[in-house]
């Protein structure tokens with residue numbers, strides 16, 4: 001049996017486990033897949049996080065993708081990172097860079113099995129800050145400088161492709177090359193707050209062709225998180241990757257309150273498999289949940305099976321279909337053969353179950369506790385927006 005067939009039936013442990021440590025975030029990106037902003041008071045405690053790590057070690061999960069929210073605003077973040085590494089669970093964490101000071105960068109450089117991914121969504125402040133908020137490009141850029149200066153080689157620069165930044169792919173690559181970093185391009189999904197801006201921001205059909213062509217021509221060494229396999233229907237050169245929807249098979253999400261979902265882009269009751277606090281913990285959820293068993297069954301391609309590109313495209317992304325209100329066994333909303341049912345803005349579609357967006361935000365010029373000029377940024381209305389244990393001390 002080919003390796004990919006094993007993956008379709010699910011593995012004993014996920015190979016792409018995302019763990020969002022907190023919903024708290026200093027930014028309010030318009031496309032945030034987890035609608036982050038405010039901390040949830042039910043978030044896992046330090047001890048609960050440690051016991052999840054113990055389980056991951058027992059399950060031989062070799063690394064975990066830590067995200068949020070902004071994970072570094074958890075006061076126990078660095079302790080948890082070291083706890084994971086000491087327990088043979090490598091850490092790749094995503095950050096907007098707010099806490100990546102020179103000292104932290106040096107600490108990262110000195111720690112094995114830790115990888116860091118800085119998020120930007122524009123190669124210029126103008127394009128980036130329109131999505132991620134004022135000052136966010138400067139913050140991310142300074143973090144990259146700190147990492148490069150500290151000698152962290154091959155850190156990742158992660159970009160969500162939007163209508164406004166497709167034309168900047170060469171510039172993103174140049175930034176990555178400048179810092180000795182690796183570029184990671186991923187697909188915008190209509191998940192979380194992304195659903196609200198998807199119609200304005202998702203790439204046009206012509207831009208999807210540009211992304212495909214660029215990845216085929218220049219994509220060697222560029223990571224994609226296996227997120228563009230629906231574009232494989234455009235040509236005979238497949239974009240490297242597993243090229244299948246791994247939800248519940250090789251992919252899953254643990255959210256900040258311990259809920260386990262089939263995929264980070266599918267935060268909705270329909271895709272909720274259990275909670276790490278349930279008896280049997282994460283291992284039992286991964287191995288015995290009915291939802292995951294169902295997702296590991298052979299899937300029907302529905303309306304896609306008659307398409308000559310089905311083997312290459314697999315009908316696209318389950319989460320993208322779900323949150324645009326399309327049938328899960330039909331074409332992706334961005335089907336490159338034009339076979340998707342048109343999705344009009346404002347039609348009935350499933351809404352994300354969880355929304356931790358801040359309701360009102362004030363913008364002031366503040367110091368981020370790092371050397372350099374003060375920059376404008378979103379200031380939290382309440383302490384719990386950035387401090388996961390605010391009010392619990």
Ligand code: SF4
Pocket residue numbers: 227244245246247251263264265266316317318319320
């Ligand atoms: S739902 Fe979409 S993002 Fe999630 S694993 Fe499947 S294809 Fe990937």
Ligand code: SF4
Pocket residue numbers: 230233303304307308309310311313314315316330331332335336337338339340
């Ligand atoms: S019809 Fe389905 S399989 Fe064919 S290109 Fe569109 S999404 Fe892919």
